[in-house]
Amino acid sequence: MDGTRSYRAMQGIDFVFRPLQPEDLPEVLEIERQGYARPWSESVFLDCFRDNYRLWAICHGDRLVGYAIVAYQFDEAHLLNLCVGRASRGQGAGRELLRYLVARSIHDGMHQVLLEVRRSNEGAAALYLSEGFEEIGVRPGYYPGVDGAEDARVMKLDLHT
Numbered sequence: 001m002d003g004t005r006s007y008r009a010m011q012g013i014d015f016v017f018r019p020l021q022p023e024d025l026p027e028v029l030e031i032e033r034q035g036y037a038r039p040w041s042e043s044v045f046l047d048c049f050r051d052n053y054r055l056w057a058i059c060h061g062d063r064l065v066g067y068a069i070v071a072y073q074f075d076e077a078h079l080l081n082l083c084v085g086r087a088s089r090g091q092g093a094g095r096e097l098l099r100y101l102v103a104r105s106i107h108d109g110m111h112q113v114l115l116e117v118r119r120s121n122e123g124a125a126a127l128y129l130s131e132g133f134e135e136i137g138v139r140p141g142y143y144p145g146v147d148g149a150e151d152a153r154v155m156k157l158d159l160h161t
Contacts, residue, residue, distance in 0.1 A: 015093060017100045020055035020067050022046065027064045035083040038144055045069075048080075054104060058084070058097045066093050068101045070113075077105040079115035082124075094124075098131055106159050113159065116152035118143050125153055133157045 020028065025045055032039040048055055054070040054077075066084035070077050079101065084093045105113055116139060117124045129135075133155040141149035 014060065015065075015096055016059045017097070018057050018059065020057045020069075022049060024057060024064055024067075028067050031064070031066065031083055031085040032081075034086045037146060040081065054101070054108075056097065056101055056104070058093050058100070060088065060093070066097055068097050070101055070105070072105075072108065072110065075109065075111040077101070077108075077110040077113045079113055094127060095131070098127065102131070102157065102159070111158070111160050113157045115155050116142055117155065119151045119153055125155075128155050128157075131157070 025042055028045060029039070029042060032045075048069050048071075052072045054068075054072065056068045056070070057064050058066045058068075065088035066082070068079065069081040070079050072078075082094065082097060082101075084097070102113060113133075115128065115133070117128065119138075125135075134157075135153050136156050137154040139152040139154055142152035143150040
């Protein structure tokens with residue numbers, strides 16, 4: 001696998017997956033601001049360009065529509081951030097990006113994918129559950145919020161069962 005793959009989603013949209021590059025950061029930061037009340041900073045994204053991280057872009061045509069940041073630790077892939085721009089939501093981009101990063105994690109020898117999701121983010125939690133993730137715990141006060149901290153649902157997907 002060279003890291004780039006094309007895929008036609010169920011809705012007939014052609015997506016291309018490729019490694020995220022530092023020059024993608026202006027688009028990534030705009031998508032990040034659309035998706036989160038407390039978005040990651042450019043310096044946080046730059047810090048992810050390391051050997052044990054996988055940064056994936058999902059594109060429609062030549063337009064970046066979403067991204068995923070995954071940290072590899074031993075035999076575990078930790079999904080740190082997955083976000084799709086507003087204009088591309090509801091078209092299968094998030095689901096296809098999740099499936100892609102899971103396939104890449106399997107290819108790279110990972111045994112499980114872990115993630116945290118805000119308790120209030122019911123749409124994301126439903127996506128993860130529909131793709132085979134199971135809730136394994138809660139991290140109290142994990143996410144900063146406008147009105148105080150918010151709990152995170154911890155989820156995992158076993159890759160070699």
